[in-house]
Amino acid sequence: MDDSLNRRDWLRTLGASGLAAGLGAWHAGHAAAQESGFQSSVIDQHEVQPNRACPSLTDGKVIQPRRELPVVHQTDVLVVGGGPAGVCAAIAARRAGVDVTLVERYGHFGGLWSGGLVLVILGHIVKGGKQVCQGIGEEMMRRLDKLDGAIIDRRPGANPTVDAEAVKYLMVEMIEEVQAKVFLHCWGVDAIVNGNTVHGAVFESKSGRQAILAKTVVDATGDGDLFAAAGAEYERRSHNIGLVSRIGNLDRVDRARAEGSPKPRNLGGRTPVPGVNWVNMHGPEVDGLDVETLTRLELNHRKFIWKNMQKVRRTPGYEKVYLMETAPQLGVRITRVLNGLQRVTLDDLKAATTFADVIGVGGASNGQHGEWQIPYGALVPEKTDNLLAAGRCISAEIRMADLVRLIPNCFVTGHAAGVAAAVAVADGCRPRDVDVKKVQRVLQEQEAYLG
């Protein structure tokens, strides 16, 4: 009996919805929803729009028609990319007194530092252990010190390791503190360009394709997506791409049992979470801009990491070690590199060249080099205006790529790009015409180290 009643109820519901569909009117549907008590779940109902400007298949080719994009926001400085460079740029520009908007493709800040699980801070020191990464980068490390379980090995000459969640939290705190406008889940896909002049960027998100207008844009995408879209010249490079992971229970390894067997290779380095290590990975040297390559690597790396962990767990004494997580972000090391007004070179590093337009000093992974200065010109595209590069994609020769891409050096170039963009906006000039002395002064006020 219950069964038949239920069926009747179900049929009645079906009839009601069939009636609603038959009416076809939005108002009627709305009313039906109201009646059914599900009002809060319906925001909008779309009719078929005859003038929707979606791509069409014309003569076997997919054609994207011309269309107007909604401008969702206007800002002074637009920072695209919320990794170490982008976040530093946004904070620096905001502190320099201009309106800032930060756009990030994922749901959190930190880029490869947090999302890529590259948890060690390599490259903030030079020979002799002196820390050259100051300013906002150092402020972050200092603030991580104050958080519980956020950073370890914070001592002179050492490479600290952070907790990814602490980084994500801290960056939210700092971005909210400076009151920068933020768009998350937004993928910067195009630049708005007239001639050589950039006026903002276009984003793809769940809200569709939208535009943000800006006086100056900082490309902190890492891949140089914005300068490439804006038509700036760049070099496209391959590098090995891996996938970082975290493994747990290393504090529960049975030493006595493990004694006799060879220690599994590459168990990574410790993190602030007890018993948890982060495990770095290399990979084939490939083009990190090719989506098929990225797909293949994701698949292969995941298979390897899982199988390798099974092998570790079969090692006597290591049975309790487990795979905690793989990084949400694939470890792309380098892709596009800007052709800037100046170029960071290994010869300059060796010769310890000083630049009149220095905007930061770089360090080395293990402090094996002296101080190397980064000139402002390395952030400025040769021809494109109103755009600055920050992070791993700044103008640097290939031998310097592995130093430039280090997280602390991204803090440094991000900080400088943010200040320079703010000064350009405040002075109403193009970034290439900016008064570098003024940029240096503001950077020093913000406790950056310039040599």
Added chain:
Amino acid sequence: MAGTPSKRRRLARRLIRVLVFVAAVLVLLPQAESWQLAVVVPAASPLVAVASVLATRTLPWTACLGLAVGAIGLLRRRWFCRWACPVGLLADGATRIGLRLGRRCPHTPPLGQWIALAIIGGACLGYPVLLWLDPLALFSGPFSLLDAAPAKAAWWSAAAIAAVLLLGTLWPGSWCLRVCPLGATQDLLHRFCRWLRRTSARSAARPVSRQVDRGLPRRLVLGTLIGIGWAAAVRAVHARAAPCLRPPGALDETQFVGLCIRCGNCLRACPAEIIEPDRGQQGLAGLLAPVVEFREDYCREDCTRCAEACPSGALTPFGLEDKARVAIGLARVDMDVCLLGEARECSACRNYCPYEAIAYVWDEVQYTLTPRVNAERCPGCGACEVACPTTPTKAIRVHPC
């Protein structure tokens, strides 16, 4: 009145000797640009020249200088000793002190002639034994102490010069007349010349000189044979010695150790200061010969100085265009030490290699990234070894070929 010209001549000779001495010192001082001139001092020795020509079977321009000095010696007996030799000047001073102290030189066999002959004999086998006893080589060696990064082992060369002076003081005149192989070479040359002249005109022979010369052919043969035997023995023994890193252009290990006169020119000429005197790591045979150590710097891709500064041909000079092909050794990676072995971030060796000889190879099965050295391209310049951040052992090191 007859004494005046000879007195004047003596004065002039003394003046010239002092001038030559000062010039030699100035040239050997390790200044930035004098390395090209420094080669002149040891190269002026006819003994070094003859040994070099015999051992390498080539005729470098440096040898021409020594041969010219030797040619004059054919006509004028020991003219180099009397007019130019800087060690001679020092030894004369020691002799004078010794004489004043009342020391006298006992009768000693002509050791120098035996040494010189052994050198020539050895050179025929490519291993001129005891060539380092050449006074100009001994004189050059201690200047390495004045180098920007003084080579500690250069104290040995300083000790050798001190020994010469001590010898001169204890037995006045013994070094120059009895021990010095360069002086003895000149004696031999002169006597040989006289003997030639006499055999061509047999009539005018004096009994006294015939008596002196009677021992000469025997000494010539025996001395040379001693040298050949010695060289053969060393070659047999040294062949088993572990090879080590020599400056670029070095001859094969045994020949190099023999022909190198330990003058220190190469290590003073090296702008990177990577050449050091061997402190006996390679056994006694290699003592003070230059070895390459990559501590702070590497063998620069734009430099050919050491080979150009070599007076004896132990280092074969080469052009800059051949630099990439003149090997010191070959870089080799120890994956137990390499940061990539632990999947850590590093690309120092690849980035610093001036010859693009290092590639990182990904193994799809093992999932490892390994530096691979291209032996065709790697001349063992050591740039990778210097750049390698691992301590205390470097993961990438240059090994002898």
